[in-house]
Amino acid sequence: MNREIREAFFFILPLGIFVLLLMLLPVIGSFWISLWQDVSFLPRKFTGLGNYFRLFKDFQFWQSAGFTLIFSFASVTLEMVAGTIIALVLNESFRFRGIMRGTALLPWAIPSVIGARIWQLIYRYDYGLANYVLRGTSGLSVNWLGSSGGAFLSLVLADSWRTTPFVAIILLAGLQSVPQGLYEQAKIDGANLFQRFFKVTLPVIKPVVIVALIFRTIDALRVFDIIYVITGGGPGGFTTSVSLYSYKYFLLGDFGYGSTVSIFLFIIAFTVAFLYIRAGRFREAAL
Amino acid sequence: MMKRFFLLVLISFVFSSGCSKKESLLTFAVGGAPNEVDYWEKLIGEFENRTHIRVKLLRQPTDTDIRRQSLVTPLNAKEKDPDLFLMDVAWIAQFAASGWLLPMDPYVKKDSFDTTQLFGSVVHQVDIYKGEIISMPVYIDCGLLYFRRDLLKKYGYSTPKTWDDLLQCAEKIQGKERKNNSGFFGFVWQGAQYEGLVCNFIEFIASNGGNIVSKAGSITVYSKENIQALQFMRNLIHKYQISPPNTFTEMREEEVRTFFENGNALFERNWPYAWKLHNSQGSPVRGKVGITLLPKFDNGRHAASLGGWHIGISRYSDKKDEAWELVKFILSYETQKKLCLNLSWNPARIDIYDDPEVKEKMPHMEVLKKAFESTVARPNSPYYTQVSELLQRYVNAAISGKIEPNEALKEAQRGIEKIVERYHE
Missing domain, CATH: 3.40.190.10 (Periplasmic binding protein-like II)
Known part of the structure; x- marks a missing residue:
């Protein structure tokens, strides 16, 4: 080992310890617990992969896993599209741009539980804002959270409202790194607006897009707070996300199975992040 | 093995953060609406003056699930705090079966505490687990x-x-x-x-x-x-x-x-x-x-x-005798009447319903008493x-x-x- 590598290793060490202590250990700990029958009121015994077999046969779990995946897909798609548009607009120069940039970030600055409360009040059947507007214009009242589809869309909208600014700000940072000269060249070559976006902007900001995607997808897969507040998993259990599902087992005192569900969620999130990183080809982009 | 390792890590953290010595207090976890917790604060003050047992009130939020979660975590880890806490009727069986609750029978016997003053059907349906008294009703609720x-x-x-x-x-x-x-x-x-x-x-x-x-x-x-x-x-x-x-x-x-x-x-x-x-x-x-x-x-x-909240003492408490003193204080005629008049909580003690002052100020208590006789657990x-x-x-x-x-x-x-x-x- 030459000196250079030794030094590099030394510099990485604090981060390594940090990752090990605060991230890896809890995951390993959860995995360890998931191998046990760890129910507070039953004798503790080692069951190996017993909890995992149970998970595969657990219909409710698969329903909630399905919901979580569809929810993540829908809300991340919406956030990426809306975030890109907002970022492109904010990247142009116009009056009060600074104020606009600050304002666009506001929903992200609001604690998510408070944001969820706000949306809960909007969706309220009797005095909610949505129905207030609807009654004023058409005389109708809709029970937004009453049907599976309605509850789903309401949650996607509430989640996107809060996190689109996050996507927008990351993409904005990426956009500012695109050399202006590229656009001028593209213009001279006769590329129109869309061609310029898809052939010039997108390839350059791709690593940033991937970063935003990773953050958002993992966050969306773990979604808990807005569902806990807005629907509580209803109607009829349709909107129970995987996090909410595992939380309910912790409340019961079944720590083993709750951990199993969490580990499964970790595996999904990890796989997704891994695929994104592969798709992003960071090594190439860095060259 | 794993536990010991975690403990080691934890201890090293505690030592490195230079924890100061603290007088150990009786810890009582109470949640509810802000006015309710404030009132508990006042009652606890009276208890401290009378018994010279120092109590720390662990304030919990209103939400029942969150209150429960903040008890499940320390109890499962066998923490010595909180020493005693309020529980919703619906959790008691889980807490009892997990072995988290201290049987109160020896104390009841020692102080010849009269449990017949409490709603018998409630105590029977909820507070007795495998023949032992593991909690006491503080107030009763019903639809x-x-x-x-x-x-x-x-x-x-x-x-x-x-x-x-x-x-x-x-x-x-x-x-x-x-x-x-x-x-x-x-x-x-x-x-x-x-x-x-x-x-x-x-x-x-x-x-x-x-x-x-x-x-x-x-x-x-x-x-x-x-x-x-x-x-x-x-x-x-x-x-x-x-x-x-x-x-x-x-x-x-x-x-x-x-x-x-x-x-x-x-x-x-x-x-x-x-x-x-x-x-x-x-x-x-x-x-x-x-x-x-x-x-x-x-x-x-x-x-x-049947709804309502019950009080239990943690099996891992390091101040069990003091905790029992507080239980007795909370179930005393005086305190139960105060909770009734100030928070309109329905006393777990039957005799409060015949108290002249309560009858005069809260005439609806009569309907309640009747309703409590038709509860389903x-x-x-x-x-x-x-x-x-x-x-x-x-x-x-x-x-x-x-x-x-x-x-x-x-x-x-x-x-x-x-x-x-x-x-x-």
């Missing part, structure tokens, strides 16, 4: 029917005794009141997917002669009586439309209370706490509200879900939470119209059997 006295009088109806009475009366008055108030509904109750829904469900089925705990002690939900009652709950929303369409999405205690309090409903199912708020200054229905037992079907009985099993989760989901799906009541209860039954198989010792 009640609130009604608008003024409206019943205006349209010439008497207080409903059966669900049929309620239905007819509600349909008629709702139709008339809608002319001035388009958002008026006949009957509001808790139908959102949460614990409160199970309490409502149990009341409906018990009032139809059904139940969820069979005589042999097993949990059974799939029965003719239960299906009928569930069908009736669903009809209230979809067929008769005397309950608002958001009943199954948003209606919890507070939503129901404010709905009724704003003058938008004729009948309301709620816990006793709503009484004081309905009659407080500025309430639109002040002085116009009456309470009575919940109605029944022809072949059933008046039934009210939720299944007293350590895995009740799991059963409740399942029931919430299926009952909610049935009243939202997603699946038929018959099918919902059949599925629920199947799920319950799986739970029992998994968690039964």
